[in-house]
Amino acid sequence: QAIKNDVEIKGAFKQYGSNIVLNGINLGVKQGELLTLLGPSGCGKTTTLNLIAGFLEADEGDVYIKGKKVTKVPPFKRDLGMVFQTYSLFPHMTVYENLSFGLKLRKVAKPEQKKKIDRALELVKMSGLENRYPRELSGGQRQRVAISRALVVEPELLLLDEPLSNLDAKLRHELRAEIKRLQKEIGVTTIFVTHDQEEALSISDRVVVMNAGKIEQISSPTSIYNHPDTEFVFQFIGKSNSFEGKITSVDSRKISVQMENEITHVDVGNIMGTDRACKVGDEVKLYIRPEKICIAAAAENVSGLSLDLHKASITQLNYLGTSWEVAVSLLGKPLQILTPDFDSSWQAGSEVYVGWSPSDIMLIKK
Ligand code: ADP
Ligand code: MG
Numbered sequence: 001q002a003i004k005n006d007v008e009i010k011g012a013f014k015q016y017g018s019n020i021v022l023n024g025i026n027l028g029v030k031q032g033e034l035l036t037l038l039g040p041s042g043c044g045k046t047t048t049l050n051l052i053a054g055f056l057e058a059d060e061g062d063v064y065i066k067g068k069k070v071t072k073v074p075p076f077k078r079d080l081g082m083v084f085q086t087y088s089l090f091p092h093m094t095v096y097e098n099l100s101f102g103l104k105l106r107k108v109a110k111p112e113q114k115k116k117i118d119r120a121l122e123l124v125k126m127s128g129l130e131n132r133y134p135r136e137l138s139g140g141q142r143q144r145v146a147i148s149r150a151l152v153v154e155p156e157l158l159l160l161d162e163p164l165s166n167l168d169a170k171l172r173h174e175l176r177a178e179i180k181r182l183q184k185e186i187g188v189t190t191i192f193v194t195h196d197q198e199e200a201l202s203i204s205d206r207v208v209v210m211n212a213g214k215i216e217q218i219s220s221p222t223s224i225y226n227h228p229d230t231e232f233v234f235q236f237i238g239k240s241n242s243f244e245g246k247i248t249s250v251d252s253r254k255i256s257v258q259m260e261n262e263i264t265h266v267d268v269g270n271i272m273g274t275d276r277a278c279k280v281g282d283e284v285k286l287y288i289r290p291e292k293i294c295i296a297a298a299a300e301n302v303s304g305l306s307l308d309l310h311k312a313s314i315t316q317l318n319y320l321g322t323s324w325e326v327a328v329s330l331l332g333k334p335l336q337i338l339t340p341d342f343d344s345s346w347q348a349g350s351e352v353y354v355g356w357s358p359s360d361i362m363l364i365k366k
Helices: 045-053 096-107 110-123 139-152 167-187 198-201 221-226 233-239
Strands: 005-016 017-028 034-038 060-066 080-083 157-161 187-193 206-211 214-219 241-250 254-259 262-269 284-287 294-296 309-319 325-330 333-338 351-355 362-365
Touching: 005 045, 017 045, 017 187, 017 214, 034 045, 034 167, 034 198, 045 060, 045 080, 045 110, 045 157, 045 187, 060 284, 080 139, 080 206, 096 110, 096 139, 096 333, 110 139, 110 167, 110 309, 139 157, 139 167, 157 294, 167 198, 198 233, 206 221, 214 221, 214 233, 221 233, 233 284, 294 333, 325 351
Parallel strands: 034 187, 034 206, 080 157, 157 187
Antiparallel strands: 005 017, 005 060, 206 214, 241 254, 241 284, 254 262, 284 362, 294 351, 309 325, 309 351, 325 333
């Protein structure tokens, strides 16, 4: 294989009593990439990370770091830096002492320690706060120090378990941009855990979507969002609308689906699920994201779409600052639309046209 994996998990199973927590995890993390484990609470993200860190051994399966099997190797021999959601720092030690701890263990000489600590604090913009105790720092500063402490030993691997979950929204945005910059700057292979889909999309090279101990999809953020493999990924990763219909024709490029007495088209590449062989007569479910739907007062104003225009009526309008959230009724069912284009004459009850491109609608067999 040409692609070099820094970390690999092969066939991991883990069970607590009757609770199957990891149900066959196979995963490769490439050298220098930032890979995110994303999924709802309880899906097995921390368990997977603990397997890589060595805090936990799977019932079945192996872990490899740099091509070496480490399944039985204890955490302190795995050369990792770790950051957790809370309690990452030693409370009775200053910032400087927190950072020197790992260096002392590795028998780094004092002057060399100072150099490394200065640089590690500079990386996270915490220079000058060496003598503070964790209780004298804000939540964001503490996590900066925790990241700095993980990096100061120059680990082969950086593991971050929901490091931003306890911070307020603004700080969370700032710090995630910083982690991304820092990670690219030093090039350390990083596994980041979060349950926040926007955070995962914004920070990652690749995202692993997990659900109930299984991996649903591993892809780039844009593929995860625009071309989800499964219904779970579609629904978990963003807002969605869904319809039901029946296939009326299939050719090499498009599938036609009848919904009540209207027809819509779907690109053949947009089928989700394990069974992707579609034929006429199949009952299907269609999914589309609110911002992929165009809306206009007249049919000819729906930009660039000759196909798939449907008459609908507005039921509710919400102003969101950068866009409008428009709820319409289409074929008697609710449809959510997010649009920057807004006609000031619209109100509840207005008749409008809605449309979408066959490339923006996803299909799954029922
Ligand atoms: P996540 O990090 O995705 O929220 P975890 O990996 O922490 O999920 O946990 C996955 C599942 O395993 C949960 O149902 C959790 O209750 C269970 N679990 C985790 N650790 C233990 C343990 N030590 N004993 C029993 N059940 C556990
Ligand atoms: Mg967790």
